[in-house]
Amino acid sequence: xxxxxxxxxxxxxxxxxxxxxxxxxxxxxxxxxxxxxxxxxxxxxxxxxxxxxxxxxxxxxxxxxxxxxxxxxxxxxxxxxxxxxxxxxxxxxxxxxxxxxxxxxxxxxxxxxxxxxxxxxxxxxxxxxxxxxxxxxxxxxxxxxxxxxxxxxxxxxxxxxxxxxxxxxxxxxxxxxxxxxxxxxxxxxxxxxxxxxxxxxxxxxxxxxxxxxxxxxxxxxxxxxxxxxxxxxxxxxxxxxxxxxxxxxxxxxxxxxxxxxxxxxxxxxxxxxxxxxxxxxxxxxxxxxxxxxxxxxxxxxxxxxxxxxxxxxxxxxxxxxxxxxxxxxxxxxxxxxxxxxx
Amino acid sequence: xxxxxxxxxxxxxxxxxxxxxxxxxxxxxxxxxxxxxxxxxxxxxxxxxxxxxxxxxxxxxxxxxxxxxxxxxxxxxxxxxxxxxxxxxxxxxxxxxxxxxxxxxxxxxxxxxxxxxxxxxxxxxxxxxxxxxxxxxxxxxxxxxxxxxxxxxxxxxxxxxxxxxxxxxxxxxxxxxxxxxxxxxxxxxxxxxxxxxxxxxxxxxxxxxxxxxxxxxxxxxxxxxxxxxxxxxxxxxxxxxxxxxxxxxxxxxxxxxxxxxxxxxxxxxxxxxxxxxxxxxxxxxxxxxxxxxxxxxxxxxxxxxxxxxxxxxxxxxxxxxxxxxxxxxxxxxxxxxxxxxxxxxxxxxxxx
Numbered sequence: 001x002x003x004x005x006x007x008x009x010x011x012x013x014x015x016x017x018x019x020x021x022x023x024x025x026x027x028x029x030x031x032x033x034x035x036x037x038x039x040x041x042x043x044x045x046x047x048x049x050x051x052x053x054x055x056x057x058x059x060x061x062x063x064x065x066x067x068x069x070x071x072x073x074x075x076x077x078x079x080x081x082x083x084x085x086x087x088x089x090x091x092x093x094x095x096x097x098x099x100x101x102x103x104x105x106x107x108x109x110x111x112x113x114x115x116x117x118x119x120x121x122x123x124x125x126x127x128x129x130x131x132x133x134x135x136x137x138x139x140x141x142x143x144x145x146x147x148x149x150x151x152x153x154x155x156x157x158x159x160x161x162x163x164x165x166x167x168x169x170x171x172x173x174x175x176x177x178x179x180x181x182x183x184x185x186x187x188x189x190x191x192x193x194x195x196x197x198x199x200x201x202x203x204x205x206x207x208x209x210x211x212x213x214x215x216x217x218x219x220x221x222x223x224x225x226x227x228x229x230x231x232x233x234x235x236x237x238x239x240x241x242x243x244x245x246x247x248x249x250x251x252x253x254x255x256x257x258x259x260x261x262x263x264x265x266x267x268x269x270x271x272x273x274x275x276x277x278x279x280x281x282x283x284x285x286x287x288x289x290x291x292x293x294x295x296x297x298x299x300x301x302x303x304x305x306x307x308x309x310x311x312x313x314x315x316x317x318x319x320x321x322x323x324x325x326x327x328x329x330x331x332x333x334x335x336x337x338x339x340x341x342x
Numbered sequence: 343x344x345x346x347x348x349x350x351x352x353x354x355x356x357x358x359x360x361x362x363x364x365x366x367x368x369x370x371x372x373x374x375x376x377x378x379x380x381x382x383x384x385x386x387x388x389x390x391x392x393x394x395x396x397x398x399x400x401x402x403x404x405x406x407x408x409x410x411x412x413x414x415x416x417x418x419x420x421x422x423x424x425x426x427x428x429x430x431x432x433x434x435x436x437x438x439x440x441x442x443x444x445x446x447x448x449x450x451x452x453x454x455x456x457x458x459x460x461x462x463x464x465x466x467x468x469x470x471x472x473x474x475x476x477x478x479x480x481x482x483x484x485x486x487x488x489x490x491x492x493x494x495x496x497x498x499x500x501x502x503x504x505x506x507x508x509x510x511x512x513x514x515x516x517x518x519x520x521x522x523x524x525x526x527x528x529x530x531x532x533x534x535x536x537x538x539x540x541x542x543x544x545x546x547x548x549x550x551x552x553x554x555x556x557x558x559x560x561x562x563x564x565x566x567x568x569x570x571x572x573x574x575x576x577x578x579x580x581x582x583x584x585x586x587x588x589x590x591x592x593x594x595x596x597x598x599x600x601x602x603x604x605x606x607x608x609x610x611x612x613x614x615x616x617x618x619x620x621x622x623x624x625x626x627x628x629x630x631x632x633x634x635x636x637x638x639x640x641x642x643x644x645x646x647x648x649x650x651x652x653x654x655x656x657x658x659x660x661x662x663x664x665x666x667x668x669x670x671x672x673x674x675x676x677x678x679x680x681x682x683x684x685x686x687x688x689x690x691x692x693x694x
Contacts, residue, residue: 054454054455057454059454060451060454062450063447063450063451063454064447066446066447066450067443067444067446067447070443071443161536164536166535166536167536167538167541168466168467168468168469168536168538170468170492177472253443256443256446256472257442257443257446257466257468257469257470257472258468258469258471258472259466259468259469259471261466261468261469261536262536263465263466263536264442264469266440266441267441268441304437304444304447305447305451307437308436308437308448308451309451311434311435312437313437317437
């Protein structure tokens with residue numbers, strides 16, 4: 001459960017020793033995750049009380065996890081971007097683009113000749129390239145991430161519409177569809193992929209130089225440059241990574257819907273950002289947590305599930321979502337202020 | 343409002359009792375039960391056909407795209423109102439969403455819950471087909487509304503508006519008005535161009551126009567929103583200095599379309615709407631705008647879906663058909679509403 005922080009954690013703990021024990025525990029990295037898990041548990045308790053067996057069943061758990069998995073993979077990539085102090089508004093439309101590109105007549109014909117995996121690789125490659133374009137413009141063109149990825153949001157969606165001629169493209173390969181219907185050990189393949197991406201993301205962020213550099217750049221890009229990190233090249237990689245996760249999510253979306261269309265992933269960038277921020281990754285960068293992101297995604301999906309089980313209105317759910325995001329960001333700001341003042 | 347509902351419910355009980363007495367009498371007397379056909383009035387569910395008598399209680403799951411648009415709002419409201427009329431229907435309404443990932447999840451939840459039938463208006467028919475197949479495999483009949491699923495196995499029954507027919511109706515009307523002007527400029531304002539329904543409408547429109555030697559000069563898409571209608575139309579009016587007729591696919595975006603037309607101060611053309619909102623019908627009735635006609639796309643389809651789902655779940659047949667069982671496909675009519683017949687259709691108009 002350890003997580004990288006720009007300021008070494010030990011340092012922070014000592015600074016806060018003057019406070020009472022409980023707040024210092026809760027504001028520590030583990031404490032924040034505990035708080036999140038408690039929030040999730042609370043929603044689950046509400047679900048059990050109001051939904052009974054309809055909520056607390058293995059089948060329902062799988063419904064929740066399947067719903068969480070595609071958006072979850074996007075959120076993992078987003079965690080890296082936000083940890084590095086950036087933002088990627090394009091992941092949703094890039095994902096839409098990958099679903100379209102992977103289901104074009106040409107791609108499907110090639111997949112038919114070779115193997116359905118061609119479609120998955122196409123999605124991943126298209127996503128990665130789109131991400132690298134973002135990264136190159138941000139790192140070398142020195143355009144702020146918000147604008148760059150906003151431009152990509154528009155143009156990826158437009159490109160997807162051009163390629164698909166604004167039509168929905170069905171996946172023709174039965175083997176592809178069969179694969180995504182597999183449920184090894186009773187767990188759908190989509191959930192396995194989400195789990196694998198999460199574990200890989202956690203490892204990358206917490207146990208590799210790549211991860212430490214990401215955190216360092218988010219904490220202070222100039223200091224990182226002076227410390228010898230090639231900030232520009234690393235930024236390029238980070239956005240490439242976000243694009244790659246968008247591609248993986250695109251392939252998963254194809255498996256889930258058996259259709260590629262330019263309308264896939266509308267507004268998902270916002271959902272991904274919301275999950276990441278609620279999970280405890282700092283929007284200003286310098287601190288990121290994969291565990292938090294996963295729990296953040298689950299909070300939103302379980303909430304959706306509980307609302308549906310209780311037959312409640314969409315509008316009420318949107319209000320609840322908004323309230324959760326504001327609450328999370330308010331908590332974050334307090335933390336940010338504190339760490340700035342120390 | 344709720345007092346009125348209660349009153350209606352209270353009135354409904356004796357009516358239902360009387361109706362079931364009638365049925366019993368019918369069984370005893372070997373005579374076919376009398377059918378009081380009351381197809382016009384929507385609100386009065388207690389006085390329908392023999393099929394409307396309470397049967398075994400069924401749970402119906404209902405899932406539709408977000409009601410972010412007058413027509414879609416009316417669809418959902420009509421479905422809820424219809425379910426409300428039946429004491430033997432327990433409606434589970436899934437959160438309305440334009441995110442197929444989430445809509446799939448709602449259907450999965452219905453399957454887990456073991457509902458008796460599902461009424462599904464998919465955001466994207468292709469994308470929801472797999473999960474509808476799952477539901478059918480689980481023995482839950484799916485009633486597909488409006489946007490068609492891509493496999494015939496994915497639904498027990500399908501209720502469709504006539505999108506192609508809408509285009510034909512609009513095109514034929516414009517032909518009648520402009521038939522003698524072969525070089526007339528006809529513009530078309532689509533909804534979301536991606537959707538198959540939009541392509542069907544445009545195809546029908548083009549086919550009908552070509553019958554009288556006209557063709558669509560300009561085509562823009564306005565994504566079914568007022569804002570989109572305003573933007574697309576301002577651009578269209580800029581691009582075409584002289585227009586003879588416009589067909590706007592959708593009366594909700596039509597609010598924006600009219601705003602743009604008024605802002606530009608243009609009135610050399612006439613406009614035909616689509617869907618049939620109350621607002622547009624009022625304009626047609628008053629004759630105070632370029633709107634001369636609209637083509638109805640019934641906002642009561644999902645309400646029909648609820649009725650069919652109930653019949654399917656209760657193993658009943660449709661009362662006005664001789665054949666057994668609920669039909670596989672029902673396609674609704676797309677009539678043209680003009681100043682001459684607008685009074686007839688006012689009841690079916692929806693507030694956008």
